[in-house]
Amino acid sequence: MPESLPHQEPDFRDASCRQMDVSVVHEYFFAERRDQAKRKMAKRICGGCVELQACRDYALEIMPPVGVFGGMDEYDRYRISHGGAS
Ligand code: SF4
Numbered sequence: 001m002p003e004s005l006p007h008q009e010p011d012f013r014d015a016s017c018r019q020m021d022v023s024v025v026h027e028y029f030f031a032e033r034r035d036q037a038k039r040k041m042a043k044r045i046c047g048g049c050v051e052l053q054a055c056r057d058y059a060l061e062i063m064p065p066v067g068v069f070g071g072m073d074e075y076d077r078y079r080i081s082h083g084g085a086s
Contacts, residue, residue: 010058016049029068046071
């Protein structure tokens with residue numbers, strides 16, 4: 001028996017961002033760093049998402065280079081993965 005299960009991508013079917021128009025997701029979840037208002041809005045949407053914890057764990061595992069995932073942008077992920085507070 002393997003010691004750990006093979007990596008599996010979570011099922012995000014019910015995720016808040018999956019219920020939104022793709023262009024809106026792109027605009028807010030992949031906003032430029034200088035556009036903090038849009039990033040904050042994306043993080044707020046994550047805060048109400050049923051997949052928040054799974055998405056957060058997955059994002060910290062795969063470390064997407066840009067974008068808001070699990071309520072974190074790339075700077076949050078970097079800070080947390082290097083021992084900073086979440
Ligand atoms: S936590 Fe945010 S990025 Fe992750 S699935 Fe939910 S809405 Fe999408």
